[in-house]
Amino acid sequence: MKIVFQVLVILVIAALIGGLMYAGVNAAGSSSVPSFDGERLEQPAAEGFALEGREFRPDGDHDERDGEAGFPGGVVKALVLMSFAGGVYSAVVWAGRKAKRVTAQ
Amino acid sequence: MSNSNRTKLLLDIGTFLAFLVTMDPRFSGLAIHEWLSIALAGTIIVHLLLNWEWIVNVTRRLFVKTTNGARFNYVLNWLLFIDGILIMLSGIMISESAMPALGVTLPMNFAWRSLHDMSANLALFIMGLHLAMHWNWILTTFIRVFFSGAKKPVAVSAKQEA
Numbered sequence: 718m719k720i721v722f723q724v725l726v727i728l729v730i731a732a733l734i735g736g737l738m739y740a741g742v743n744a745a746g747s748s749s750v751p752s753f754d755g756e757r758l759e760q761p762a763a764e765g766f767a768l769e770g771r772e773f774r775p776d777g778d779h780d781e782r783d784g785e786a787g788f789p790g791g792v793v794k795a796l797v798l799m800s801f802a803g804g805v806y807s808a809v810v811w812a813g814r815k816a817k818r819v820t821a822q
Numbered sequence: 823m824s825n826s827n828r829t830k831l832l833l834d835i836g837t838f839l840a841f842l843v844t845m846d847p848r849f850s851g852l853a854i855h856e857w858l859s860i861a862l863a864g865t866i867i868v869h870l871l872l873n874w875e876w877i878v879n880v881t882r883r884l885f886v887k888t889t890n891g892a893r894f895n896y897v898l899n900w901l902l903f904i905d906g907i908l909i910m911l912s913g914i915m916i917s918e919s920a921m922p923a924l925g926v927t928l929p930m931n932f933a934w935r936s937l938h939d940m941s942a943n944l945a946l947f948i949m950g951l952h953l954a955m956h957w958n959w960i961l962t963t964f965i966r967v968f969f970s971g972a973k974k975p976v977a978v979s980a981k982q983e984a
Contacts, residue, residue: 723874727867734904735911742933791846795946802950803957 830872831963837865841949845942856920859913866906895955902948905941912938 840862847855870877880888880896914921915934921927953960 720871723871724867727870731903731907734907738908738911742931742937745933787849789846789849791849792842795842795845798943798946799950799953802947803954806951806954 826872827963828967830869831960831967833865833868833872834960837862837869838953840865845946853919856913856917859910860920863906863910891955898948898951898955902945902952905945905948908937908941909945912941 840858843850844855844859844862850858877899880892884893884896912934915928915931916938917926917928
């Protein structure tokens with residue numbers, strides 16, 4: 718029962734935050750793009766993607782839908798960015814501790 | 823080594839690996855990207871439940887008596903939670919595989935795509951900080967779970983041989 722309550726708390730908070738975000742995006746006015754007979758419209762090409770026909774397609778011959786067995790560049794990018802953030806945090810903590818030691822001496 | 827810590831670590835490792843896979847939809851394919859992300863929401867709820875006591879304690883003491891590190895950690899966790907919701911919501915709104923498979927058709931909004939990319943990149947930075955803040959616990963628990971246990975059978979077999 719306790720766990721059900723905790724899950725409900727998490728879901729309610731998530732729903733509130735999500736609802737606010739949804740309302741915010743709609744209020745921004747960019748959501749007023751009409752759809753045709755319930756069909757999904759084309760989206761603008763994101764970075765590294767080009768539109769071909771009515772689908773998102775990455776540049777070149779790749780197709781995001783099926784995936785590819787090639788080099789997982791996105792995973793490497795994620796690891797590099799997380800390592801960078803972690804490195805920055807560690808450097809700040811290290812500098813803070815060093816400054817404290819110097820002040821104490 | 824408590825079972826709780828072992829469970830937390832194994833869940834966190836699984837969640838992290840799944841998170842990495844979802845960060846590369848070209849590699850995994852769109853269907854895996856979307857379904858795995860939905861599954862990740864479940865593991866994140868379990869992650870929060872396993873750390874519920876800490877969340878409640880720090881929330882109570884946030885403005886009264888707690889360390890700056892705990893405050894920073896708390897705010898960072900909220901940012902990660904909010905960013906995670908934004909990733910999920912925007913992902914659902916631009917879903918091309920999971921939502922249509924469930925029979926859900928959502929109105930298209932160009933803003934969701936850029937919000938999805940932006941929030942995913944932001945999540946990487948926050949996740950990096952989150953991991954760095956808990957690095958000592960991760961490393962210590964990892965060594966205890968995967969290496970301390972392996973030494974025992976060796977010691978037992980050495981005794982038996984003697």
